[in-house]
Amino acid sequence: EPEVTQTPSHQVTQMGQEVILRCVPISNHLYFYWYRQILGQKVEFLVSFYNNEISEKSEIFDDQFSVERPDGSNFTLKIRSTKLEDSAMYFCASSIQGARSYEQYFGPGTRLTVT
């Protein structure tokens, strides 16, 4: 069964550094998402992406964040200058359609630790 994959599984970085989290969505999916989960808290929506454009973003997704689909398979989340409060598990998801009735398929996550 096709799966969403994410690399790395764990990233440790120093405050102020840039990080790029990578995701490979399911190959025939067209809609891509990033979520995060701060330890012990809810899973929170960050951004959705379709047709090489951001289609929706949350208040969390400020100017420090950016997303890109650099080629036909990867989908990346960049944090320009990390802060301590960016420490969280980051999940990538994809769906075949963007309609509200369609489920999203999630990757295993990247644990980001900012020191």
Place this chain on the structure above:
Amino acid sequence: AQSVAQPEDQVNVAEGNPLTVKCTYSVSGNPYLFWYVQYPNRGLQFLLKYITGDNLVKGSYGFEAEFNKSQTSFHLKKPSALVSDSALYFCAVRDEDGQNFVFGPGTRLSVLP
């Protein structure tokens, strides 16, 4: 704005007994409701969804969920729990205006042998 509540942080049940994981929601318009499960070191796995139609929805691994509009609930159920069902369960909702999920805080299910 939509919201999801899962009133129990932890549910313990003996293997072979029925299990229920509770979820209530608040949305404008018709809700689109989902259950996901998270095993250790894995991503969220889709279990089932309610969009329209029958209030009882059947999903993966023998799970089902009952949509109750008057009580704004969407409780996850399984007639006979397995130890392997032990995991973190998330209820999620989308309303007619929102493309993206709003997740509940999660309920940790422990099935004891």
